[in-house]
Each structure stands twice: as C-alpha cells, then as structure tokens.
Amino acid sequence: MRINNSGTYEACRWQNKNVSTRIDPEHNIRSQTPLTYFQITMSGLRQELLDGQAPAMCRDCHAMEQHGKVSGRLRQLLKAGVQENMFEKTLAGSPLRTDLDYSNQNQGHTNRTVLDWQIDLGNHCNSACVFCSPESSSRLATEFLQLGMIDQVPRASWCEDPVLLEKFVKDLQACDHLHYLHFIGGETLITPGFEKILTALIACGLADQITIGFTTNLTVWQDDIVNLLTQFKNVNLGVSVETMTALNDYVRWPSKIDKVNDLLDRWIKTGREHNWLVQLRITPTCLTLHELHTVYDYAWQKNISVESCNFIDRPEFMRISVLPWEHRAWARQNLSNWIDRHRIATTDTVVNTRDPNRAHDQILQDARSYLNYLDQAPNESHRLPDLVVYLKRLESGRGNSIVNYLPDYESLFRSAGY
Amino acid sequence: MNRYSDLLDIDTRLNVKLELEPIGTPDVSVTIADYRQDYLLSNNEIIDYTVDLLQPFSVIIELRNKQYSLDCETAVIFRLSVDNIDIIPKYDYLADYINDHDNHDPTSYLGFNGKWTLTVDRAFYHWLHLHSGQGWLFG
Numbered sequence: 161m162r163i164n165n166s167g168t169y170e171a172c173r174w175q176n177k178n179v180s181t182r183i184d185p186e187h188n189i190r191s192q193t194p195l196t197y198f199q200i201t202m203s204g205l206r207q208e209l210l211d212g213q214a215p216a217m218c219r220d221c222h223a224m225e226q227h228g229k230v231s232g233r234l235r236q237l238l239k240a241g242v243q244e245n246m247f248e249k250t251l252a253g254s255p256l257r258t259d260l261d262y263s264n265q266n267q268g269h270t271n272r273t274v275l276d277w278q279i280d281l282g283n284h285c286n287s288a289c290v291f292c293s294p295e296s297s298s299r300l301a302t303e304f305l306q307l308g309m310i311d312q313v314p315r316a317s318w319c320e321d322p323v324l325l326e327k328f329v330k331d332l333q334a335c336d337h338l339h340y341l342h343f344i345g346g347e348t349l350i351t352p353g354f355e356k357i358l359t360a361l362i363a364c365g366l367a368d369q370i371t372i373g374f375t376t377n378l379t380v381w382q383d384d385i386v387n388l389l390t391q392f393k394n395v396n397l398g399v400s401v402e403t404m405t406a407l408n409d410y411v412r413w414p415s416k417i418d419k420v421n422d423l424l425d426r427w428i429k430t431g432r433e434h435n436w437l438v439q440l441r442i443t444p445t446c447l448t449l450h451e452l453h454t455v456y457d458y459a460w461q462k463n464i465s466v467e468s469c470n471f472i473d474r475p476e477f478m479r480i481s482v483l484p485w486e487h488r489a490w491a492r493q494n495l496s497n498w499i500d501r502h503r504i505a506t507t508d509t510v511v512n513t514r515d516p517n518r519a520h521d522q523i524l525q526d527a528r529s530y531l532n533y534l535d536q537a538p539n540e541s542h543r544l545p546d547l548v549v550y551l552k553r554l555e556s557g558r559g560n561s562i563v564n565y566l567p568d569y570e571s572l573f574r575s576a577g578y
Numbered sequence: 579m580n581r582y583s584d585l586l587d588i589d590t591r592l593n594v595k596l597e598l599e600p601i602g603t604p605d606v607s608v609t610i611a612d613y614r615q616d617y618l619l620s621n622n623e624i625i626d627y628t629v630d631l632l633q634p635f636s637v638i639i640e641l642r643n644k645q646y647s648l649d650c651e652t653a654v655i656f657r658l659s660v661d662n663i664d665i666i667p668k669y670d671y672l673a674d675y676i677n678d679h680d681n682h683d684p685t686s687y688l689g690f691n692g693k694w695t696l697t698v699d700r701a702f703y704h705w706l707h708l709h710s711g712q713g714w715l716f717g
Contacts, residue, residue, distance in 0.1 A: 210582040239716050241707050248588045249661070253631055253703045255717025264582050275716050339716065512713035 161198055162278040163189060163328070165295060167318030169197040171205050173278035173342070174232030174469070175217035189324055194331050198274050207268030210260070220470050227471070227536065229529035230511050238511050239276070245509075273335040277342065279328075281353045282317025284346040287377045289412045290554060291445050291478045296346065307553050319353030329360040338366065342373035342396070349374075349382045358388040367392045375400055375441050376427070377412065378420040390434055396514065398441035398467070399427050403451035404458050410565040411448055413558060428462060437514055440466045444530060445478040446547070447566065450491035452530065453498035456523050460502060465522040467513055471533055477547035480530070481537040484544075487572060492534045499527050544576035552578065591628040592702055595659045596637065598623040602652035604688075605643045611635040619654060632701045640693045641677075653689040660702060669709055672696060 162170040166182060167189040187197055208215050214222065221231035234244055241254045254260065263270050285297040294301035294314050301313040318324050332338060341357075348354045354374070361367050372389060375398030389395050401420060402411045409417055431438035440459050444452050459466045472478055483491065502524060510522045551562050551573075563570040563578070570578075594610055600619035607616050611629045629635045637658060644652045658666035666673070671684040677692025688694055698705045707715050 212581040212584070238707075238712055239714050241704060241715050241717075243703075243707075243712070246661070246703070248585050249590075249592075249631060250703045252586055252588060252590060253701045255704060255715060260582065339714070512711060514713055515711040517711055 161194065161202075161274045161276070162280065163194070163318070164280045165282050165317045166315065167324065169194060169201070171202050172217065172232070172236075174221055176219045189318055189328060189331075194328075195273060195334060199270055199272075203263075203268035203270075205268070206263050206270065210264050210268065220473070224470050224529075227529050227532045228509075228525070229471070229533075230509065230513055230525070232469070234511050235513065236276075243511065273337075275335070275337055275339045277332075277338075277340065278344060279319075279341055279357070280317070280344045281319050281348060281351045282346055283314055284317075284351040285377070286347055286350060287379060287412055287415060289377075289443075290447070290551070291411070291443055291472060291475065293474075298346065303554070303557060307557060309553065317353070319351075319357075325353060325356055326360075329357060329364070332357075332361070333364055333366065338370055340371045340373060340396075344375070347377050347380060349376050349380050349385055355385060355388065358385070358392075362388065362391050369393055371396060374398065377415065378423045378427075379415050381423060381426065386430060389436075395431070395434065395436040397427060397431055397436050397438045399424055399438065400441045400443075401455060402442055402444070402448045404454040405451055407448060407451055407565045410560060410562060411445070413554075413560070428464070437516065438464050439514070440464060442466060442468045443472060444468060444480060445472055446480050446482040447478070447562070449480050449483070449530065449534070450487075450494050452491075453494050453527070456498060456502075456527055459523055460520060463516075463519050465513055465516075465519045466526050467522075468526065471537075475550070476540070477543040477550060479537075479540055479543070480533060481540040482543045482547060484541040484572070485539065487569070488534050490568075492531060495527055495531050495534070499524060499531065544572070548573055548576045548578045590631040592631055592660050593662070594627045594629055594635075594637070595662075596625040596627075596639075597657045598625070598639075599655040600653075601655065602650055604641055604652050604654045606654050606688075607638075607640040607642065609636065609638040629702075631703075634697070634699050634701070636698065637696045638693060639688060641688045641691055644691045651689070653687060655687050657686065658696070660706075663706065666696065669696075672709060 162173045164170055164182060168182065168184040169187045185191060187201055205215060218233060221233035224231040237244065240256045242250045259270060259272055283294065283296050283298045283301060285299055288297050288300040288303055292300050294304050294310055304310040305313055343354055345351050361370060370392055371394040372392045373396035377400050401424065402408050406417055408420060409415060428438055440455055442455055456466060471480065504520055504524065510518045510525055513522050555561055563573060596608065596610065598606065598619060599622050603618060603620050605618055608625060610625065610627045613627050617623060639656060641654060656666065667686040670686050673684065673694055673696040675682050675685060675692065675694045677690035679690045681690060704715065
C-alpha cells in the first residue's frame with residue numbers, strides 16, 4: 161500500500177499514474193485510517209483481481225512484462241510465494257492462501273493489516289534531474305516557477321504536518337507484522353519526515369522487525385541518518401545514477417560525477433559493513449540509453465544489481481522511443497556489445513531482483529529488456545522538437561548545453577530546432 | 579484471465595521422480611514420504627511417486643551391506659526432481675548424509691553404507707522459495 165505526497169492512499173506503488181487519483185479527499189490520511197482503506201476500500205480491487213480481471217491500474221506492469229522486464233506485479237506475487245511459471249500450484253500453496261480464500265468468500269474484504277508500505281515524503285530535493293517533475297523535486301519546482309512553466313509550486317506534503325505524521329506513526333504501530341517501509345522523495349536523506357519516522361519507530365521498539373528501503377541521489381551524506389538506519393532489521397538502499405560519465409552531471413543536474421563516485425563508494429562500503437542490500441537505481445531516457453552500459457559495467461564489477469522501475473512514460477519527450485532508428489541502432493550496438501562481453505549461462509528469470517547472489521543474472525536481464533524495448537517500441541521521434549524546447553528552457557537558467565555532453569547527438573538536436 | 583476459484587481447480591499432488599544408477603550391485607532402500615521399497619540394483623531404476631502439494635515429506639536413500647573392496651566399487655548415483663524441477667544434485671547441500679565413514683560432504687553419489695535424507699519440512703513450494711533465493715515470503 162502507498163501513501164502519496166498529498167496523503168492519499170493508493171493500493172499499489174506501481175499502479176498506473178494516469179489511473180491513480182493523486183488527490184483524493186475521501187481516501188486520505190486526513191479523513192480515513194489506512195486500515196480502513198486497506199481492509200474495506202480496497203475490497204473492490206481485491207475482488208476484481210480474484211475475479212480474474214486486469215484492472216487498468218495494472219497496465220504499466222503488463223507493459224513491462226511484454227519486454228521481458230520483471231514488473232512490480234510479479235515481484236509482489238513472489239512475496240506471496242506465487243511464481244508465474246508455476247502459477248496454479250504456487251498459488252494453491254501460498255502462505256497467504258487462507259487470507260485469499262477469506263477475501264474470495266467475503267467480497268474482497270480482508271482481516272489482514274499492511275505488511276509492506278511505500279511512503280511518499282514529498283518533493284524536498286536538492287537536485288533537479290531533467291526527467292523529474294515538480295511533484296518530486298522542490299528545486300525543479302522552483303526552477304519551473306521562475307521559467308513560467310508552472311503557476312505555483314506543489315502543495316506541501318502530508319508529512320510536513322506534525323499532527324498527521326504522529327497519526328501515521330501510530331497507524332504503523334497498529335499494523336501486525338509490519339515488514340517493509342519504502343520511502344520516496346525528493347531526496348529522503350534531507351527530508352525531515354524521514355528522520356522523524358525512523359526516530360519514532362526506534363522509540364516504539366519496532367525497528368528490529370522492519371526493513372527500511374529508500375533511494376538517495378548521491379549528492380548528500382548524513383551521519384545521523386546512517387546511525388538511525390543501523391538500528392533497523394535491514395536496509396534496502398537504492399543509489400541513483402544514470403551514467404558513469406559526465407553526461408550524468410547534465411541529466412542529474414547539478415550533481416558532479418566525481419562526488420557521485422565518491423559517495424557511491426562510501427554507500428557501498430557502508431552497506432557492506434552493515435549487510436545492507438545496495439542497488440543502483442536508474443531511469444533510462446533517450447538522453448542516456450547509449451551510455452547505460454557504463455552503469456551496468458560498474459555494477460558488474462561491484463557485483464551489485466541494477467534496477468529501473470519501469471520504462472519511462474513521462475515526460476513523453478524523454479521516452480527512449482523518441483530516439484530515431486539510426487540513433488537507436490547506436491544505443492543498441494553499445495548495449496548489445498556489452499551484453500556479448502558479459503554472457504553467462506542463465507536459465508531462468510530473476511524475479512527476486514534483490515537476490516545478491518544473482519546480481520550478474522539480474523544485470524543482464526535488465527540490459528536485455530532495454531535491448532528488447534529498443535527493438536520493439538514504436539518510433540516517437542516526432543516528440544524531438546518538444547524535447548529540444550524543454551532542454552533549451554532549462555539550459556537558459558542553468559547555463560549548460562546538451563551538445564557539450566552529447567556531441568554525437570548535435571546534428572539530431574539541431575535538426576529538431578536546437 | 580482466470581478466476582481465483584478456477585485457478586485452484588487443479589491436481590494438488592506433486593510428481594516426485596527419483597532416478598537411480600547403480601555401480602556394481604548396490605543393496606538400496608528408498609523411502610519417499612510413505613512409500614518404501616528395497617532394491618538390489620543391477621540396472622537403472624526410475625521411481626515415480628506422488629505426494630501432497632501442501633504436506634512436508636522426506637526422501638531417504640540407504641545403502642546397505644556394502645563390502646568395501648579395492649577391486650569392485652559398489653555405489654548408487656541418483657537424481658531427484660519434483661514436478662520436473664531439478665532438486666538433486668542442485669540442492670544436495672540441504673541433505674543429511676550419515677554413513678560408516680563419517681563423510682558428510684554434500685553428494686548424490688552414495689558410496690558408503692549409510693543413510694542419505696532430504697527433508698522437505700514444509701509445503702514443497704515454500705521450501706523451494708526459501709532455498710532458491712526468492713526472497714521474502716509473507717505469511
């Protein structure tokens with residue numbers, strides 16, 4: 161279950177954002193307990209799934225699976241012991257079978273409480289990545305406002321209200337067998353709500369049963385937060401990087417690749433000291449796909465997995481499919497060459513992408529999904545002029561230029577109005 | 579897509595397949611759940627048995643009456659699969675091997691008098707989930 165920036169509950173962290181009601185006063189921490197939402201409001205969705213329907217909110221996951229990418233749907237099923245390649249028998253033997261039977265006989269109702277949360281903490285962020293949005297970056301929001309691209313910055317997050325934050329921690333305490341909390345920013349490390357929730361969970365004695373997940377942008381380090389994290393059962397740490405080259409500076413502006421590398425090494429070292437799970441988190445776009453192999457290469461050498469949530473859908477002009485065929489061929493060749501140099505005998509799909517023993521398999525699987533996407537996604541190069549207009553607006557304030565970072569794309573951008 | 583109740587309308591048994599390959603003529607006893615049979619093997623033997631999807635079970639192979647001789651080896655090599663999923667030798671380190679040579683190394687080659695036991699101590703697919711690196715299992 162998820163609580164988004166507005167305090168609205170959502171059933172699934174991967175649900176299609178076009179279907180998701182971003183601000184829903186009725187199903188919101190201000191008006192409803194998460195337990196009521198989970199047990200009662202979600203009954204309709206639960207029944208829909210039990211009836212064998214494919215809700216529209218699941219569209220993104222089904223799209224990922226078409227390109228051989230392991231979706232959130234498959235990963236969540238696996239946590240219930242259900243594997244797609246032996247669906248019926250693993251479903252019949254699922255540890256949640258009794259609960260599923262109960263829901264099936266009671267119009268989707270459940271007596272369970274939430275085990276696994278995604279907690280959106282708002283947009284407090286010191287970075288302004290070019291593919292990000294004001295809802296996820298306060299710095300980008302300010303920039304958009306100055307450039308006249310938005311009329312007002314997004315509303316403050318629910319977790320900036322101390323009363324709501326206290327209420328939410330109490331709601332978490334009411335969950336039986338609470339297992340995993342995944343935090344989303346902004347940059348979580350500098351978001352006050354993150355530290356407050358961690359501190360409260362430690363104070364109420366829940367830390368040793370909970371695994372904390374979050375992603376950091378590799379521009380900050382907070383000793384006090386690291387000290388809090390060491391008190392939890394475990395930590396799933398995501399570190400965001402798009403390429404291991406200077407192009408990363410442009411895309412994840414205003415980061416600097418030397419500092420990114422230093423912090424990356426520091427997080428990996430700290431993660432190993434505390435037996436945390438560290439993963440590289442990527443958001444490949446049409447600007448970075450041809451250098452994506454540099455991230456795979458780094459991860460391969462360090463034996464850590466690489467995870468991207470889905471194929472980027474918005475902004476539309478950042479989609480990989482915006483690349484014309486000849487540029488796709490270039491990206492494809494880089495990726496294909498890298499895969500050819502790193503072949504290993506892989507026989508099955510790695511659904512548990514967090515298995516540290518399968519990092520190499522998982523990296524190859526991820527790389528192949530992008531190869532598949534390059535081959536099959538429709539040509540959307542008609543969006544290139546929109547991309548150029550957008551980049552020029554950002555560059556007018558930032559004083560940088562994409563052609564300095566992507567000289568081989570200069571003629572492409574010029575032809576689209578750069 | 580199928581309804582939940584349709585998905586559960588299945589055969590709730592597991593197909594356990596044990597393939598035995600003799601070296602010499604080993605005297606072997608095989609137990610799979612509540613099935614037990616003695617064999618004096620001279621040829622390859624395939625044992626197919628079904629067990630309940632949700633019940634724990636054990637597979638026990640015992641080599642008996644071997645006369646240790648430098649001239650003539652007696653042993654049994656075996657492979658085990660469940661629902662066509664390879665279990666042994668892949669997961670041989672999960673078995674207990676107690677024998678008269680105190681050799682407890684993981685193996686699918688039984689060359690000592692003694693008992694080799696693989697215990698699936700919970701529903702098979704839970705057991706497989708835990709031992710095949712599938713991560714968290716909520717229950």
